Amino acid sequence: MEEEQQSMTRKKVTLAYIPNDATRRATLKKRRRGLMKKVAELSVLCGVPACAVVYAPQDDKPEIFPSAEEAKQIFTDLGNMPEIDKNKKMVNQKTFLEQRLLKLNQQVRRLDHENRELAGAVCLRRCLAGLPVEILNKEDAEALLELLDRRAKAVQTRLHQLGAPPIPLGLPAPPLLAMPVAERSGFDAPAIEAMRRCNWIGCGGEVASGMMDYGQPMVGGSGCGDSAGDDDVLSLFLEQEFITCPLN
Structure with a gap:
């Protein structure tokens, strides 16, 4: 329970080199132990061969999980794999950041589309409630136009599915x-x-x-x-x- 509370109140760590020697060594020792634990969990839970090798400047030998022999066998198997399979899901820091940036850009575009959809829906309801279209700014007017265009196309698609004749798009409303x-x-x-x-x-x-x-x-x-005839009319x-x- 205490560990959960500490993890909830823990500050976000800045990914930067730690200049203080004592703090850096303590962080290395703590996080290396956590890394080895996570590799062991990954190997057991997923049933896959996994190893970790961590070098430290102050240590004579690297720390290896699970053992030097098993790690050597894993690296040998990796080296014997075909090049296309070996590099299929292997990433370095640059590739990882590029993939992450691509996903974030896709998320931004999706949220921007949703925001424009909501803005168009709000403008449509306001105009139906009596708001003059002339007072809309450029962004709201464009969002409303895009919404109406999408919904008109959806109606055309539905009419096509029902076998009804299509309605001409882009024509002004008749007086x-x-x-x-x-x-x-x-x-x-x-x-x-x-x-x-x-x-x-x-x-x-x-x-x-x-x-x-x-x-x-x-x-x-x-x-x-009180005429009954008048009431009927x-x-x-x-x-x-x-x-x-x-x-x-």
Whole structure:
């Protein structure tokens, strides 16, 4: 338990030459013992031949694991291997750092892609909530455009799988034409005029202009009577679907 607490509170070691002689010798002794232990664990757990040879300036002989004879046999077997197999997974410090750098660059690109995807999704939701597109900065606008392009391509792929005709991409949205209320709702002019007099249709011009604020109620607070026929007309009106029709 104490060792776990010490390992959790241990500071990160800077990989640099230790100038102090006493500290350097103590570090060598401690880490060499740990290295030999790890090599032994690797050999036992994975069932592979492994050895370690560590030279120290103050020692007459190197420290070898598991023994000089076994280490010599391992090196002999390694030398007898074909060159292509010998160098297949062998790396030096330069190669290791290059591989590590490549992985980190791939991770950075992946995170950058995810961040742009999230930024585009946030901009899309804000624009759908009413934020004008004109106030977006260049980065947000590009992220939104990339997101819309990817999703449009995904829709095209799905339509192709379903056998439906593809939708042309890159075309501007058609202008909206406000349809007359009578054509949109299916009621005749006298019925609509009666509903206006009864304040069933809001007087703010939402319906007359062809656009509606879906966050506001469509029906006013005052009515013109308790007629069952009027209630039927109102229920039919509320069931109608208000749409905007694109110009041909």
